[in-house]
Amino acid sequence: MIYRNSEPLSTIAASTDGLARAIARFAQSDGDYATAIPALSLHRRKGPTEPLHCIFNLGLGVVAQGNKQALVGEEVVNYGPGQSMLTSIDLPVISHVTRGSTEEPMLGLMLTLDSRQIVKTAAEMQLPAPPRTSAFAPITIETLDGAMIGVLIRLIELLDQPALAPHLAPLYQHEILVRLLVGPHRTQLQHLAANGSPSQQIARAVAWLKQNFSNELRVDDLAAHAHMSPSTFRQHFRNITGTSPLQYQKQLRLQEARQLMLSLGVDAGSAAVQVGYESASQFSREYSRLFGAPPQQDVRRLRLS
Structure with missing residues (x-):
């Protein structure tokens, strides 16, 4: 099974706007917001920030509005609205917001992933080993499709439903992982899952x-x-x-x-x-x-x- 993204750009842009609105509802001022869903954090900045040394954990970072940049070793990685950054291994990086304003703040999220769950789900799906010619990349940037944006919005909206969140959040997180394993980031996760x-x-x-x-x-x-x-x-x-x-x-x-x-x-x-x-x-x-x-x-x- 291989991902194909044939959606019109206007549809993806509209979905990205919806994701930005969902994040903004819960991140109403500058800061990093831990949520009741332990793996999920939301982020907002009203302007560019200074480069900051940090550790990017295994997980999926998404920018819904604004732009970010990360320096990974000698490589500069930029990503913006509607793009996802998969970090396949915990990495020391230098990261900062490059575009954001009071009117259009940088809005993003981070969803940490469990390496054991990646291996288990890949095995259940009987996914092939990564091609021998493909090199492992610790960070990859890809464009989100409407289906992935949709499940991310549903996950965020669970924050308004504390009684349902413990039961539905794991299901949405599993759907996100399955989509990652067959989507554009799949090769890097296959490397991680290959015994x-x-x-x-x-x-x-x-x-x-x-x-x-x-x-x-x-x-x-x-x-x-x-x-x-x-x-x-x-x-x-x-x-x-x-x-x-x-x-x-x-x-x-x-x-x-x-x-x-x-x-x-x-x-x-x-x-x-x-x-x-x-x-x-x-x-x-x-x-x-x-x-x-x-x-x-x-x-x-x-x-x-």
Whole structure:
């Protein structure tokens, strides 16, 4: 089964406008909105934003209005109204809004995906392995079709129906996953679902790193866990994530420290210890190198903005 999008552009544009209105109902001012559907968050910005270091999780990002840009390694990725961004593996990126205004704010959503559910559903659907000639891409941009936009709107509208949401949201999320597996993003999800593929092994290594980033990292042990030689593991890891395992761990540590200071008011020294740093000066140096300012100055700037 292969997706074909033959809908008129006017129909897709009208559907995208409907998605923007649905998001705007629940995201009425600038910010990031967690919702009663745990996998779903909504986002609104009334103007361009500064580039921000962050981790894109496995999931589907959608822009209904405005434009966004992400820097993934050396690659610049732009996407706008009616486009979806599939992140096939958790990735450190630099992201920002490039177009938005008070009259037409950037409106978007993020739906996180479960790798186990992807593998299970692909197996149930008896989907083929990805073509040998196709390379795994950690981020892909594709245009949404009307059917996908429709189920996203229905998912958002469940926020108005708290009694129904726990029962219907999983069904809508499953429909979204099925459509992804046969739609334009299908090849990347097939890579992720293919048992023993390098992308699947690296995804497992990344999942382990996210749970254990504060511990000392031995790359050789991580390679053995992925059933690869250290040199092969390093090569696949860099090809897929755009960085080395040690740099990936460092970004996870610094992102978590930033969140601890920003959200919980933890001081820089305590945050450094909690994420695995033994040297406060090393923490401050690496933090400044990544975020462009020392910890306290960076957190003050974020709070003001």
